[in-house]
Amino acid sequence: xxxxxxxxxxxxxxxxxxxxxxxxxxxxxxxxxxxxxxxxxxxxxxxxxxxxxxxxxxxxxxxxxxxxxxxxxxxxxxxxxxxxxxxxxxxxxxxxxxxxxxxxxxxxxxxxxxxxxxxxxxxxxxxxxxxxxxxxxxxxxxxxxxxxxxxxxxxxxxxxxxxxxxxxxxxxxxxxxxxxxxxxxxxxxxxxxxxxxxxxxxxxxxxxxxxxxxxxxxxxxxxxxxxxxxxxxxxxxxxxxxxxxxxxxxxxxxxxxxxxxxxxxxxxxxxxxxxxxxxxxxxxxxxxxxxxxxxxxxxxxxxxxxxxxxxxxxxxxxxxxxxxxxxxxxxxxxxxxxxxxxxxxxxxxxxxxxxxxxxxxxxxxxxxxxxxxxxxxxxxxxxxxxxxxxxxxxxxxxxxxxxxxxxxxxxxxxxxxxxxxxxxxxxxxx
Amino acid sequence: xxxxxxxxxxxxxxxxxxxxxxxxxxxxxxxxxxxxxxxxxxxxxxxxxxxxxxxxxxxxxxxxxxxxxxxxxxx
Amino acid sequence: xxxxxxxxxxxxxxxxxxxxxxxxxxxxxxxxxxxxxxxxxxxxxxxxxxxxxxxxxxxxxxxxxxxxxxxxxxxxxxxxxxxxxxxxxxxxxxxxxxxxxxxxxxxxxxxxxxxxxxxxxxxxxxxxxxxxxxxxxxxxxxxxxxxxxxxxxxxxxxxxxxxx
Numbered sequence: 024x025x026x027x028x029x030x031x032x033x034x035x036x037x038x039x040x041x042x043x044x045x046x047x048x049x050x051x052x053x054x055x056x057x058x059x060x061x062x063x064x065x066x067x068x069x070x071x072x073x074x075x076x077x078x079x080x081x082x083x084x085x086x087x088x089x090x091x092x093x094x095x096x097x098x099x100x101x102x103x104x105x106x107x108x109x110x111x112x113x114x115x116x117x118x119x120x121x122x123x124x125x126x127x128x129x130x131x132x133x134x135x136x137x138x139x140x141x142x143x144x145x146x147x148x149x150x151x152x153x154x155x156x157x158x159x160x161x162x163x164x165x166x167x168x169x170x171x172x173x174x175x176x177x178x179x180x181x182x183x184x185x186x187x188x189x190x191x192x193x194x195x196x197x198x199x200x201x202x203x204x205x206x207x208x209x210x211x212x213x214x215x216x217x218x219x220x221x222x223x224x225x226x227x228x229x230x231x232x233x234x235x236x237x238x239x240x241x242x243x244x245x246x247x248x249x250x251x252x253x254x255x256x257x258x259x260x261x262x263x264x265x266x267x268x269x270x271x272x273x274x275x276x277x278x279x280x281x282x283x284x285x286x287x288x289x290x291x292x293x294x295x296x297x298x299x300x301x302x303x304x305x306x307x308x309x310x311x312x313x314x315x316x317x318x319x320x321x322x323x324x325x326x327x328x329x330x331x332x333x334x335x336x337x338x339x340x341x342x343x344x345x346x347x348x349x350x351x352x353x354x355x356x357x358x359x360x361x362x363x364x365x366x367x368x369x370x371x372x373x374x375x376x377x378x379x380x381x382x383x384x385x386x387x388x389x390x391x392x393x394x395x396x397x398x399x400x401x402x403x404x405x406x407x408x409x410x411x412x413x414x415x416x417x418x419x420x421x422x423x424x425x426x427x428x429x430x431x432x433x434x435x436x437x438x439x440x441x442x443x444x445x446x447x448x449x450x451x452x453x
Numbered sequence: 454x455x456x457x458x459x460x461x462x463x464x465x466x467x468x469x470x471x472x473x474x475x476x477x478x479x480x481x482x483x484x485x486x487x488x489x490x491x492x493x494x495x496x497x498x499x500x501x502x503x504x505x506x507x508x509x510x511x512x513x514x515x516x517x518x519x520x521x522x523x524x525x526x527x528x
Numbered sequence: 529x530x531x532x533x534x535x536x537x538x539x540x541x542x543x544x545x546x547x548x549x550x551x552x553x554x555x556x557x558x559x560x561x562x563x564x565x566x567x568x569x570x571x572x573x574x575x576x577x578x579x580x581x582x583x584x585x586x587x588x589x590x591x592x593x594x595x596x597x598x599x600x601x602x603x604x605x606x607x608x609x610x611x612x613x614x615x616x617x618x619x620x621x622x623x624x625x626x627x628x629x630x631x632x633x634x635x636x637x638x639x640x641x642x643x644x645x646x647x648x649x650x651x652x653x654x655x656x657x658x659x660x661x662x663x664x665x666x667x668x669x670x671x672x673x674x675x676x677x678x679x680x681x682x683x684x685x686x687x688x689x690x691x692x
Contacts, residue, residue: 062499066507076506078499087583087667178520187645189478197520248520254494256478260486264494270521310517312494316486323496329514337514345491353491363513389513400500413500419511445507449499481646481664482610482639488580 058082059452068443071135072102089152092163098143103135107281107385109372110134110435111292118218120280121207122233125219133439136280143169157184165199174201182252193252203242205279211238212299213379216282236297242275260316268308276300283385284372290431293375298384300368306331321345335389337363345402357398357415365391370426371437377428387438391422398445409451417443495519561638562606562631564657571603571681572653576639578610579620581647587666592627594678602682608633610647652677655685 060080067073081093106117108128115128119138128134149163159182167174176199184191203209210216214236223229248270255263282295312325327339338361345355366389368382398415421438431437479487486492495501501518509515564572575591577584595605605628611617612634621630633639642651646664654660661677663670 060499062503064503076503078502080499086669087586087665186478187481195520246521248516250516250520256487258477259479259483262487262492262494266517268516268521270516306514306516306521308514308517308521312518314492314494316489316492321489321491325518327517329517331514333513335513337512339517361508361512366513388511392512394512411497417507417511441511443507443511445503447500447503480636480639481644481649482576482578482636484647485578485580485612488582 056084058084060449061452062447062449064445064447066443066445068102068441070103071441072100072104072139074098074100074102085152089150092149092151094145094147094149096143096145096167098141098145100139100141100143102139103137104139104280105387105439106134106136107298107387108134108284108292108295109286109290109385109431109437112435113291115292116218116220117282117295118216118233119207120205120210122217122230123207131434131436133436138280141169141171143167143172154181157188158182171205172201172203174199176200176246180250189256191252191254193250193254195248195250195252197246197248197250199244199246201244201246201274203244203275203279208234208237208239209242209275209277209279210297211236212277213296213383216295216297242277242279244272244274244276246273247271262314264310264312266308266310268306268310270304270306270308272304272306274302276302276304278384278386281384281386283370283383285375286372286429287375288429290429290435292372296373296383298386299382300384301333301382304331304333319347333389334367335363335365337361352401352403355400355402357396357400359394359396361394361396363392365389365424365426369424371424372429374428387421390424390438392419393422394419405450408453411447411449413445413447413449415445415447417445419443561633562608564653567604567653568657569655569685570601571598571655571678571685573603573605573678574608574638574642574651574653575605576608576610576642576644576647576649576651578647579616580611583666584648585624586668587648588624588626590666590671590674592625594675595627598678598682603678605629606631608638610634610636610639650674652681654681655688 058081062078064076064078065074066076076096076098079095083091085091108115108117110128110131110133112130114130115134116125117128117134117136118125120136121138126137145165145167147163147165149161151159151161154160161178161180161182163178165174165176165178176197178195178197180193180195182191182193217229217232217236219229223232248268250269251267253265255265257263277298277300279297281298283298284292285294285296286292306329308327308329310325310327312323314324315322321344323341323343323345325339325341327337327341329335329337329339339359340361341357341359343355343357345353347353366384368380368384369386369390370380370383371385371390373379373383394417396415396417398413400411400413402409402411404410419441421440423438427437490496495518505515505519509521515521562574573591573594575587577587591605591607594603607626607628607630609617609630609632611620611632614632614634617630617632631638639649642649642662644664648666650663650666651659652661660681663674
């Protein structure tokens with residue numbers, strides 16, 4: 024009896040300590056409810072664009088089920104971008120998109136517009152919570168602002184689990200309104216670029232001619248999207264996801280900075296026309312992802328097929344292989360292959376004296392091309408904090424178009440390839 | 454043509470899934486591998502949002518994994 | 529058309545009844561790996577956990593607290609570990625010490641027996657050996673519910689004893 028009583032005292036002491044431990048543990052979980060992640064990235068295309076991007080996310084958990092997520096992105100971009108015109112054996116002069124001044128392109132150089140200097144700020148908030156025992160919703164809003172472009176969007180998603188959470192079906196809807204307001208106004212589709220070669224009496228005369236190629240007001244784009252998702256656990260090591268997406272984009276889809284060269288039969292550029300794209304685009308996407316856990320690594324493989332009524336079809340293959348190296352670090356090689364067909368209104372140039380099609384653009388990004396990416400990521404701990412360093416190399420190979428009617432010599436390099444390097448550092452402040 | 458393609462893929466996927474339906478999935482206590490952060494469907498959301506942004510500005514199709522979006526006049 | 533609606537409604541209601549019952553019914557009386565019969569007269573709280581399960585980390589401090597609230601005569605707490613490798617469970621216990629008994633079930637025999645719907649899962653057995661409640665998941669917002677159920681089971685038995 025005496026013994027038992029003593030034991031009880033000892034027990035109670037132990038229990039008192041346990042209570043204290045419990046209290047601290049709970050305090051820790053409260054502290055853990057905020058999670059911050061920061062990422063900084065440099066992007067550079069040699070001789071073209073370079074960009075610096077910082078992203079910061081903050082997530083707060085409520086009541087074990089709800090989550091509030093904030094995201095801030097700051098981008099600064101400088102450099103030059105292909106304007107769509109083709110290289111020539113002579114010097115070419117272009118008017119800047121704003122109408123203020125000109126830029127000169129040397130012989131056999133791909134015309135690049137070096138006016139690009141922009142800063143973008145993006146802010147988004149998402150809220151998700153459990154709706155019932157096996158369903159969840161997410162609602163969010165997104166704001167983005169640049170010097171000449173802004174976007175506001177909302178989105179919502181509903182997901183429901185079935186079969187012991189082995190199957191998840193989801194439906195998402197989003198809507199965004201973008202407005203485009205380039206400095207110097209939007210060019211009139213297929214109007215001819217006004218270039219001051221001394222033919223104007225005065226500045227006002229030039230301005231009048233330039234303004235005649237402009238349309239008033241801002242461009243507006245409405246994007247409505249539907250996304251259906253199916254996530255399925257296959258077995259203890261494997262999970263799959265399939266998505267179907269539909270996007271309807273309406274409005275000013277023309278790129279106000281792009282032109283087409285109008286050339287004669289000897290491939291000499293006579294003048295330049297501002298591009299003109301359809302005011303609507305409809306896109307279907309199919310995406311399948313599978314993840315497989317091997318003994319010491321995880322394979323992440325996805326395939327995506329996209330088809331649009333601009334006739335652009337694309338195939339994307341993406342493979343990431345996370346190889347665990349010790350308890351807290353891993354190496355992750357990445358390869359991606361992408362192939363797209365050209366938009367039906369893609370023309371590398373127009374030929375003088377031929378009938379203009381309804382739409383046309385020489386933007387190589389809507390032409391046929393192959394691209395590949397190779398990258399490597401290293402994940403490790405700094406103190407107790409997860410850290411990632413990632414380097415990627417991206418290569419684009421544009422392909423010749425069936426809309427070519429004039430022989431262009433090799434040295435003019437109608438389809439220059441593009442390289443890009445990214446270096447990214449991510450830190451989890453948890 | 455394109456709708457046929459999508460239809461074909463859907464049929465293959467659905468039959469594959471339904472065919473193996475009885476054996477698909479795991480018990481709640483067998484999620485040791487699936488619970489790892491690296492096995493999350495989107496295990497690196499930071500990377501995928503950066504990649505989406507880059508590819509959106511360099512290629513003509515976007516989306517699939519998540520909304521195709523817009524929101525930037527990327528050139 | 530209307531018939532179809534009736535049939536569907538009936539099936540939905542039936543599925544709910546089935547669910548509710550499965551939580552209350554005693555599982556098929558095969559073996560008794562936990563040797564529960566020895567706890568007759570005590571309320572038994574079984575917590576199913578695994579080292580990889582994030583919410584399980586939140587339930588441990590609470591289980592330790594409950595352990596201090598009642599005597600061993602009133603309440604038995606058993607943590608059934610479902611890790612396939614015992615070393616992982618032991619590493620977890622170093623980080624989140626348990627002040628209650630741990631039973632290792634690497635093959636998931638008990639998990640299968642009680643048809644767990646999620647992780648962690650808990651089962652409350654009253655002093656008469658009947659399952660009185662079962663929960664899937666551990667939510668801070670439901671802690672008072674869990675505590676009330678344990679309290680009620682203990683109180684009910686006290687009254688039974690007093691009446692006798």
